[in-house]
Amino acid sequence: RTNRIFTMTEDETEPILAPSKSYRGSIVSYEAVGHEDDPEGLTSGAGQARRTVTITTVEDLRACEAIASGLGGGGGGGRESLVSRGVRSMRGSLRASLANSARRSFRLGGRRVSVRDAGGSATVTNETFNLIKNIVGCGVLSVPRGIAAFANAPSAMYPATVLIAVTGAIFGYFFHLLGRVCRVTQTATYREAWEQSVGESGSLVVALVNTLKAALGNLSYSMILGNLIRDILKTAGVAASRTAAILGVTVVVLLPLCMFKNLKVLAPFSIAGLGGMLFTGASMGIRYFDGSYDVARDGRFLDDLEEEMMPSFGAKGAGYALTPQVLVLACMLFESFVAHYNAPRYYVELENNTVRRFAAVTVNSFGVSSAFFVVVAAFGFLTFGESCSGLILDNYSAQDTLATMSRIGLSFAIAFTYPILFIGVRDGILDMLMVPSELQTTNNLNFLSVVLLAVITTLAVMFTDLGLVSAVGGGTLATATVFVFPALMFYHAVKARGDKATAAQKAEANFSIALMCLGIVMGVIGVVLAVQGE
Numbered sequence: 001r002t003n004r005i006f007t008m009t010e011d012e013t014e015p016i017l018a019p020s021k022s023y024r025g026s027i028v029s030y031e032a033v034g035h036e037d038d039p040e041g042l043t044s045g046a047g048q049a050r051r052t053v054t055i056t057t058v059e060d061l062r063a064c065e066a067i068a069s070g071l072g073g074g075g076g077g078g079r080e081s082l083v084s085r086g087v088r089s090m091r092g093s094l095r096a097s098l099a100n101s102a103r104r105s106f107r108l109g110g111r112r113v114s115v116r117d118a119g120g121s122a123t124v125t126n127e128t129f130n131l132i133k134n135i136v137g138c139g140v141l142s143v144p145r146g147i148a149a150f151a152n153a154p155s156a157m158y159p160a161t162v163l164i165a166v167t168g169a170i171f172g173y174f175f176h177l178l179g180r181v182c183r184v185t186q187t188a189t190y191r192e193a194w195e196q197s198v199g200e201s202g203s204l205v206v207a208l209v210n211t212l213k214a215a216l217g218n219l220s221y222s223m224i225l226g227n228l229i230r231d232i233l234k235t236a237g238v239a240a241s242r243t244a245a246i247l248g249v250t251v252v253v254l255l256p257l258c259m260f261k262n263l264k265v266l267a268p269f270s271i272a273g274l275g276g277m278l279f280t281g282a283s284m285g286i287r288y289f290d291g292s293y294d295v296a297r298d299g300r301f302l303d304d305l306e307e308e309m310m311p312s313f314g315a316k317g318a319g320y321a322l323t324p325q326v327l328v329l330a331c332m333l334f335e336s337f338v339a340h341y342n343a344p345r346y347y348v349e350l351e352n353n354t355v356r357r358f359a360a361v362t363v364n365s366f367g368v369s370s371a372f373f374v375v376v377a378a379f380g381f382l383t384f385g386e387s388c389s390g391l392i393l394d395n396y397s398a399q400d401t402l403a404t405m406s407r408i409g410l411s412f413a414i415a416f417t418y419p420i421l422f423i424g425v426r427d428g429i430l431d432m433l434m435v436p437s438e439l440q441t442t443n444n445l446n447f448l449s450v451v452l453l454a455v456i457t458t459l460a461v462m463f464t465d466l467g468l469v470s471a472v473g474g475g476t477l478a479t480a481t482v483f484v485f486p487a488l489m490f491y492h493a494v495k496a497r498g499d500k501a502t503a504a505q506k507a508e509a510n511f512s513i514a515l516m517c518l519g520i521v522m523g524v525i526g527v528v529l530a531v532q533g534e
Contacts, residue, residue: 131365139336144380144388145467146329152314152386159321168370171337178343197489211428222460273413283402284379304397313385331526335474390467475527483519487512
């Protein structure tokens with residue numbers, strides 16, 4: 001019972017159907033495009049809509065009949081052709097039935113037409129900015145700790161830079177691959193793409209992993225907020241433990257925000273989060289260059305630091321990138337770069353969402369994000385060496401004005417974007433448990449929110465090393481979301497084409513499986529080493 005928006009175009013040689021938006025029980029618009037001499041009144045000029053048919057449907061058959069009736073101007077020929085070639089053979093959702101028609105095309109008012117995605121309205125620039133905002137989160141603040149896991153000399157930045165760039169390229173490839181899978185399978189969500197390519201078997205696991213991935217994001221946010229609030233209070237002369245800070249911010253700030261019914265008012269704060277990250281990176285650069293934490297230059301903030309936070313360097317340099325410990329950094333990068341659960345949404349919302357345009361969004365976004373990761377990692381590691389904390393801001397003095405401003409900005413940004421991620425966790429659980437809508441009352445949703453927030457907060461108090469959480473989450477959940485699921489989806493999508501699949505497609509399917517195996521091995525080893533190191 002999922003309705004979508006499509007565009008009808010004439011004489012498509014290889015029609016491909018991909019939904020641009022999905023609704024449940026909502027009004028749906030369909031646009032018809034054709035030639036001015038079309039007896040049914042379709043418009044002239046490709047891409048120009050003359051008639052938009054707005055319908056409200058529940059049943060798939062009635063929906064298709066309404067479309068045929070509206071687009072055919074009441075003509076029986078158009079309706080009968082669509083019904084006979086598409087509707088009568090359909091099973092399942094409206095998407096499936098229209099996809100069936102699209103594969104063979106059909107005649108409407110004497111014209112041969114086919115179904116194709118109308119695309120979204122987001123430009124390449126808008127999509128690029130939003131994806132960068134999605135990727136560049138607080139996970140980047142744990143990357144310096146990943147470098148310190150295998151080295152303590154400045155030369156380690158050379159192999160670390162290469163690893164960051166390669167990881168960004170691989171993650172970008174799989175992000176783009178998910179968009180292509182959505183195009184081939186005519187789907188608009190991660191779970192739908194899995195069900196249409198691999199099958200319904202395992203779809204619950206996919207939903208569970210994506211829900212846990214979002215929950216891990218909330219856990220990381222709670223841990224970060226605890227550290228930030230504790231240090232901010234310390235700057236203000238108020239002594240507070242990390243546990244007290246986590247409990248306080250949860251009860252006073254997070255709980256009320258997570259009860260919001262309309263989260264649109266919180267969306268602008270996600271932009272503030274990117275601004276906060278950029279300011280934090282700039283502040284780290286200023287402190288690196290002015291020597292405020294340089295032992296050789298008798299940095300002015302060194303006396304404020306605890307012993308374990310003091311800058312420390314040794315002789316373990318670039319050569320140590322060949323040791324297994326480098327995989328700890330790899331797992332942290334896995335967690336930091338992941339945005340793939342949103343890949344279908346970015347694809348369907350892109351205006352004129354061709355493979356090439358989606359590739360431009362992917363390359364630009366992951367390229368800029370990789371560069372930012374390198375900059376933050378360099379400033380953090382070259383300032384503190386092997387003493388880098390799992391949250392690099394913990395290394396900076398509570399008396400450091402720039403660091404304090406960074407903490408305040410990030411605290412606001414995280415607090416107000418926390419509910420957006422949290423609602424995804426809650427809705428994911430409701431979806432997996434198939435809770436009927438009549439039971440999703442305000443009281444029940446609030447009760448579930450309190451329980452989930454209590455669990456997340458308890459875990460945030462128990463775990464103190466953000467780097468460890470990032471490494472474990474990256475090596476498990478991120479590996480599944482980025483490497484395993486997309487590779488399997490693409491492999492089965494190509495396999496389903498049979499003899500129609502080209503040699504290049506078959507070779508790429510095998511290549512994606514090989515990358516999947518490499519990602520699994522790296523993830524498992526990285527998780528083991530991270531846990532052993534802890």
